[in-house]
Amino acid sequence: MERLVMKFGGSSLKDLEKIKSASDIILEKSKTEEVVVVVSAMGDSTNELLDMAHALSTTPSKRELDMLVSTGENKSAALLAIHLNEAGHKAVALTGFQAGFQSDGVHGKNKITDVNIERIENHLRQNEIVVVTGFQGINPLGDITTFGRGGSDTSAVALAVKLNAKCAIYTDVSGIYSIDPRIYSDAKKLNVVTYEELMEMAHLGTKVIEPRSVELAYKFNVPMEILLNDGKTKGTKVLEAYDMEDTKLTSVSKLDDVVLVIIHDTKDVNISNIFLELAKENVNVDIISHTRLNDRKEVTFTSEKSSIEDTKRVLTELNLDYEIKDNLSKVSIVGTAMRSQVGIAAQVFELFVKEDIFFYEISTSEISISYVVDSKIADDVVIKLGKHFEL
């Protein structure tokens, strides 16, 4: 039998009815494959736990936050295994540490170092469906850790790598769209997408999947599919490359809660030191630009709204003269087509001039171009790009 890792997110397990539907899809697959299931916490329960912690403390201790939120996946995994057993297929629920997820790093943002799959293999040999808590592991001290936002996707792909399995990500959308259908209702669902494109799209705001997980799948060439949690609708398959002739643009993504930090007059400052200190505080720095006017130097970078407090503290400690602009969004167009088609950037510039769209920053990669714009016009920019490139 082939092996399949099935990942169900919070919205696909949000109540007991959803757990029963997930159970049906799993039982169907288990007829033809050896199945390991990775689960997130039910619905919005992780945020509810975080709200309780923040009601008790302005800066809750991160070690205990990990212990707290890990209860969410333990609960959904146990309930799903209970229902699978009831429905007639032997199933066993494993926590992160029982499933062998070893990790290291900062609490709340741990990285998986290895997965010791011995116990999972034992259960599979006994013809059991193994339900594993996503998002969590254990560190060398024996403490419970979590893998940061969307960590369950990464758990699923890491397991697929170690178990030599395919990976199916079940969500509440029917696959990957060229543009978020909530912004642009004419958006097309993609039957296939490449790992590289999906990685860019995920980094650039497509919330269906966590970019780290796509990167891992790409690195180990894990066959991957993103599907609706109804067990019927055809999803989006992730491929290594398209057929040679197929070279169109793939998608437009939007990422909200972007902030722009401008540091004035940095002539006496060691710039690498700024980014080193920001990295120590786990501030994600995205687009960096550096301008020199006469003998003045100015550095700007974009970051996430959630890092504003950490950013301010670092810059203040470094005695820098800075300002922060928020309510920004990053709109990106993605597609391997950019490699072979010249002039995409030029077409966008032309469009922006014609439509009088103002952007703060621009950033390009081999297969994407991103523009930082005011959040209030971001949806409109997405729609205009979608129409222009017929996505």
Next chain:
Amino acid sequence: MERLVMKFGGSSLKDLEKIKSASDIILEKSKTEEVVVVVSAMGDSTNELLDMAHALSTTPSKRELDMLVSTGENKSAALLAIHLNEAGHKAVALTGFQAGFQSDGVHGKNKITDVNIERIENHLRQNEIVVVTGFQGINPLGDITTFGRGGSDTSAVALAVKLNAKCAIYTDVSGIYSIDPRIYSDAKKLNVVTYEELMEMAHLGTKVIEPRSVELAYKFNVPMEILLNDGKTKGTKVLEAYDMEDTKLTSVSKLDDVVLVIIHDTKDVNISNIFLELAKENVNVDIISHTRLNDRKEVTFTSEKSSIEDTKRVLTELNLDYEIKDNLSKVSIVGTAMRSQVGIAAQVFELFVKEDIFFYEISTSEISISYVVDSKIADDVVIKLGKHFEL
């Protein structure tokens, strides 16, 4: 510094405000003692989790039930540690397995085999308050186990034994009463009680504390106190023995949900076999009586309502002719005084005849007498006994 294990039950942690109050009491104690805290799940959350499991399955797999309900204590321990840290005292939350609780037995009814306190000792050396999840441990397979009803009390006492600490049990009543004040409003609070009496009272229906935990405290002579969760009211201290002259009766307890099982005509049946089979199904058998009339034999025993289904299955498989009577309660009077005072049973018989009280079974121990009566008259019997013995 002396060491203190403080146990907070579900009602003492039922919401964020209660967690803050518990935190205040703990911080006050931590000024003069090394403190380890044992917590139950918040409020009624264990039952809510069990309800979800039963909505998904008529007989939820017991291993997964343990994993499910253990999330309750993980949540309360993490939240309490988060608040202690916020309030300025370093604190760390440990799950059952991190705190070294080793266990063995049947899922849902595990027994503690040992507590490896190395990690707790490390945290105490670093002047941290250690918050430990009660009720749960790990078995030799690495699975999460729970210790059955009231298991958090047993966790607390077991830790006190290993840490050579005193043990304070915080509850929502202000100590141990001679009679449940909800039944008999004139009941007196006891300043002291002996381990033996408290053990009998707990077995016989006093719900404030779990009998296993008192047994353990008695065996290892752990100084123990039962207190109100307000941090002010004087509680009830548990002693090895009273002063010589102090020989009154201590309490009247009531235990509801008792069932009486009557097995007719057992002349061809190996009776020990019946109880062996019941024990295999973890049916708790309490009062057993055996009557022989001519060549007919009849066996009766009392058990718990929750075991009715298991009991029926065993007796039916053994082809026995039986009937079950439910809606019964067991009313018990307890006191080491019984050892030295004769005629307590005689006084009760006289009272029951005078008041026309019918009982189904009677059972005596060295320091208690129990009567099985219809539940609908049980409270009235408790009050009459309380008045008669001036409790």
